[in-house]
Amino acid sequence: MKRLIIILLPLSISGLIQAATLDGKEVPIHHVSSDNCLECHQTIYKQWKGSMHAKSTALKDPIHGAIYRKMVGDPTKENVKVSGKYPVCLQCHSPNAALDQTTKLDAKPAYSEGINCVACHTMKRYKGLYGKDGKMQLGQSAYELSDSLQGPNGFLHEQGQGADKLRSHLDEEGELNPHLGRDNKGQPYLTDKEVQAVDLPMVANSTLKTSAACLGCHDKRKNSKGVALCETGDEYLEGKSRQNCQSCHMPISGGLADHSMGGGYSLAMLKRSVRLDLMSQKVGDRLTIDVMVENMQPHNVPTGAPFRNMYLKLTALSADGDVLWQNFQTHPAKEDPKAFFVYTMMDDANHPVPPPMASKVGKNTRLKPYETRVLIYNIPASGVDSVRAELYYNLLWPGMVKKMRRLPAALKAPKRFAWFEEKIR
Ligand code: HEC
Ligand code: HEC
Ligand code: HEC
Ligand code: HEC
Ligand code: HEC
Structure with missing residues (x-):
């Protein structure tokens, strides 16, 4: 009964939403660690793990860590403020923590992992860097987020009938597909005893096929005096390229979009x-x-x-x-x-x-x-x-x-x- 009520809640009050099910327990999607994707997405997981996205917090990137500690504070403490405000850095460097307005980054893997799988794969729509009030909304706040994973290739909900239901969650390689959503009783699809209940609902969304998937964090950032600290997006428009960021930063390797996303470290x-x-x-x-x-x-x-x-x-x-x-x-x-x-x-x-x-x-x-x-x-x-x-x-x-x-x-x-x-x- 409880589950059914939760599912009917509107999407907008994120944080309260209990969208994913792991080991039979329901958790908000932005608390899902990348380790929960590892079993089935090993290649992509390894590429991501070696990338700066997985090391984007002060706990893992020595350069960012040194500067963050100096300018902002201790990444293991709660309630760290910069001029009385929540540190803007975390909107881009630890988007899941920013959603919870917490600064204690070691409290959950989903925070210390920085830009993890769900941080990118819940981005539903790019709103742009400027809000209605003209103020900048950076990183995570430049996106409308979803409590379902976003499938860039146009995810298909192919569901079996009756007794075949469980079998239909097996893909060709015999792996279980936890992205099919719930059945009409509000139960997670995979309640197989061996796998435990895993439910990571997914919908189709081609936004991740465009540079908009990157620009919320990579377009530009200015210091308090309006001087550009980085402006990859602005440089890009000057170059009038028709290529998206993915064409170079996520080339196809081994049949999959590569998640290593190298730059100056590579x-x-x-x-x-x-x-x-x-x-x-x-x-x-x-x-x-x-x-x-x-x-x-x-x-x-x-x-x-x-x-x-x-x-x-x-x-x-x-x-x-x-x-x-x-x-x-x-x-x-x-x-x-x-x-x-x-x-x-x-x-x-x-x-x-x-x-x-x-x-x-x-x-x-x-x-x-x-x-x-x-x-x-x-x-x-x-x-x-x-x-x-x-x-x-x-x-x-x-x-x-x-x-x-x-x-x-x-x-x-x-x-x-x-x-x-x-x-x-
Ligand atoms: C708009 C998103 C955004 C915000 C806000 C942001 N950063 Fe970053 N930061 C990035 C991106 C993207 C990169 C890496 C790519 C690049 O160099 O442009 C980066 C890179 C860095 C680096 C270099 C890391 C390295 O490994 O060399 C440091 C240091 C850094 N940021 C510190 C901060 C601090 C401190 C704050 C808050 C005061 C902050 N950033 C706020 C997006 C952001
Ligand atoms: C920085 C953002 C970002 C992060 C972090 C990220 N992804 Fe992706 N992912 C994308 C984008 C963008 C695409 C679409 C690429 C394309 O098709 O051009 C994608 C595509 C995919 C695909 C489809 C690949 C294919 O070629 O069919 C899978 C599966 C996937 N991601 C899983 C994951 C998993 C698992 C993680 C964490 C280990 C992860 N992603 C982390 C942005 C991200
Ligand atoms: C129990 C196995 C399993 C787990 C765990 C799992 N996935 Fe998947 N995932 C699949 C299968 C199976 C597919 C479909 C693969 C295909 O058809 O290419 C898939 C497809 C995807 C796609 C591609 C959708 C598209 O449109 O191309 C993305 C993105 C994705 N998963 C993200 C994730 C993320 C993020 C996690 C962790 C939060 C995760 N998956 C956990 C099995 C899993
Ligand atoms: C939620 C914010 C966010 C999104 C979305 C995002 N990035 Fe990043 N990216 C960062 C941050 C922050 C860093 C810097 C991490 C660090 O060095 O500490 C970074 C680092 C990088 C780097 C530099 C790696 C290096 O070796 O220095 C590249 C390249 C990159 N991102 C490409 C992309 C691409 C391509 C996309 C879109 C598919 C994307 N990013 C989406 C925040 C983001
Ligand atoms: C034609 C291929 C190509 C395209 C398209 C491309 N990049 Fe790059 N990018 C590179 C190469 C090569 C490097 C390494 C050299 C450098 O750091 O300038 C790089 C470096 C980077 C870095 C590393 C900066 C750092 O501090 O280490 C970031 C961030 C980045 N690109 C973001 C983007 C974004 C965002 C887009 C889309 C708007 C994009 N790139 C499109 C090839 C490309």
Whole structure:
């Protein structure tokens, strides 16, 4: 009887809704851990588990963790406030916690998992980043949410009849399909003793086939002074791409949409981000080198968090491999600024400051969508046998690398992701 009443409740009072059934117990869908999907969706689970989406909270991402603890507070405490308000970070970094307005992220796996399966697969409609009052609604709050899972491919409710009912929940591989919904008595479909009652109702929704599935969190974010901290979505519109985010970030592998969703943390993803080429010409005792860097993306490279940056290292080598010339000794920031692709933030006195304090953008020399940048060098030709161009990616600004001493070294080390070498004729 109780179940029937709960099912008839309107959808809008989320949090009170008892939508899913696990181990015979009813729970709100946003409390369902990704571990409950693992058994049947092993490949996708593993891809997601290795992604930054699964590590998006202060408990799991060392960089976000360090900054969150400093700017916001302890992710294991309740009632943490920023200027008297619930921390906006969690709308994107731990959407299930944001729904419950809690800041104690270790209270439930569904919180500490960050952007987990149900966080994305309950997004029913993208409302856009601006509410009726003109105020920004970010992350989770940019979406109308559902208490049923959303099936991007157009989920079919193929139901059997009578005695065949239980059998009809078995798919071709013999796996149980818990997404079929309840029968007309309000009972979960799968009450098989071996599996326990599992009921994760699903409806068809093609929104997840579009960039709208990403833009609530990835479009843009500004600091309190209105300065853009990241704006992948705005960059994208400038590039006027017809491609959706999924076409690159969720390619089909092994017959399924890949959930690894790599970016700056993924060397493989970085390797396909640009085309690097060089041309050299000897004139007398000088060598002119044109280094060409082409952005293959409809968004900036680097994109996202303001501190992402990259630089070019150009070396001239002798036949024995000795370095005869290099475009910088310690770092190109001062020695060869054009080789530093960076976004910097400043205060009114033009001093570089951390993102929350910035009142303006310092410089933005990141590659624009599809831009080809040519860097020209003129160096002594004597003894030069070959020239080598290498691009290095950094998650953090050099200043942050120095300050954040406790971060694992791997997160601070420059990653070489593109290279090109040419013999001088
Ligand atoms: C960041 C958002 C996001 C997260 C997190 C996420 N998904 Fe998805 N998922 C999507 C999108 C978007 C698609 C549709 C991709 C397409 O078809 O272009 C999708 C597709 C799928 C599909 C259909 C795949 C296919 O190719 O037929 C399954 C199954 C699925 N997700 C399961 C899961 C499970 C299980 C988890 C957690 C382990 C998960 N998803 C986490 C966004 C997400
Ligand atoms: C008991 C097994 C089982 C569990 C547990 C399970 N699923 Fe599924 N799921 C299935 C089966 C079976 C299908 C249908 C597969 C197919 O036809 O490709 C499916 C399909 C899907 C699809 C694709 C729908 C579409 O339109 O393409 C998504 C998304 C999905 N599940 C998400 C989840 C999420 C999220 C969880 C955890 C909260 C979960 N599933 C837990 C068995 C399961
Ligand atoms: C609920 C908010 C949310 C949604 C929806 C979402 N993301 Fe994310 N995404 C994040 C957050 C937060 C991070 C950063 C996590 C971190 O580094 O701590 C992230 C990180 C990423 C990264 C960077 C990974 C790296 O290596 O640095 C990529 C790429 C990405 N998301 C792509 C997507 C795509 C594509 C979609 C849509 C299919 C999507 N995201 C949907 C919040 C979201
Ligand atoms: C043509 C392929 C392509 C498309 C389309 C694409 N991306 Fe990317 N994206 C990449 C590559 C390659 C990288 C790695 C290089 C970099 O970080 O700039 C990347 C990096 C990222 C990152 C990582 C930023 C970080 O801080 O590490 C995010 C976030 C991201 N993309 C979001 C999106 C979103 C959102 C969309 C859709 C609006 C999208 N991308 C569309 C190829 C693509
Ligand atoms: C609108 C959604 C949104 C909000 C709100 C948000 N972030 Fe993020 N954040 C992201 C996304 C998406 C990424 C990763 C992709 C990128 O770099 O753009 C990210 C990345 C980060 C990173 C880099 C993580 C890494 O691994 O390098 C830090 C640090 C960060 N956010 C801190 C915060 C803090 C602190 C707050 C709250 C004051 C916050 N964010 C609020 C969406 C958001």
